[in-house]
Amino acid sequence: MSGTHSGVPSMVSTPLPNPVPAAEHEQCPVTDVLRRVGDKWSVLVIVLLGTRPYRFNELHRGIETISQRMLTRTLRGLEADGLVHREVHPTVPPSVEYSLTPLGRTLLVPLSALADWAVQHQPEIAAARRAH
Template sequence: MSGTHTDVPSMISAPLPSPVPADEHERCPVTDVLRRVGDKWSILVIVLLGRRPYRFNELHRGIEAISQRMLTRTLRALETDGLVHREVFPTVPPSVEYSLTPLGRSLLVPLSALADWAVEHRGDIAAARQASTSDT
């Protein structure tokens, strides 16, 4: 939060040019993170790994509708972003375990806040959607 507007979230009080340039929006770190966690599987993978480390096949079995390819892509992207740690164990065949990094763990707090907000307001959102469809 800004020092002068303690009741206004920092995201809202930050100055923005008008109009917001497309390249600035694309380079924005908030936009980047929201793209990552806003994909179909990342939040679920992060939440599961927030509970404990998982082996690949165990994680795959724990997410009913995800393909092996999509789980691999999701884990690689989260690893590239520094949110997930991949550890290979020297067994025959090699086994791999995934866990959250400290950076990934730090994301659990804001994700939990967003989840709490969504659960708290799901009735309001459903009512607004219903009203919107009945207006057309």
């Protein structure tokens, strides 16, 4: 029976070697995606772009403490991963608009599930941290 139909999460039902080889961990697609969404700004940018397209400066103003350089790096990384689309409009000066790609939109579902889990379990996590 597959992990999908057994009630066991697929991550747990997939056997891993023991010890997990460093190269295998580094090449794992899950590790790769978690590096992207686990950085300081990517999830916030994805969530904002999930509501509508944004121009660069509008997005920059919408995230209080991000520098222009870091926003540019974050957007470039998300674009390289195929999650964000960058469109340059031929105006003077040129305006650039960012939006989620169809692939980027599919990431909103698991991110929402993670956010819901974090909110639901935040009191337990806070209590465990206090007890630690």
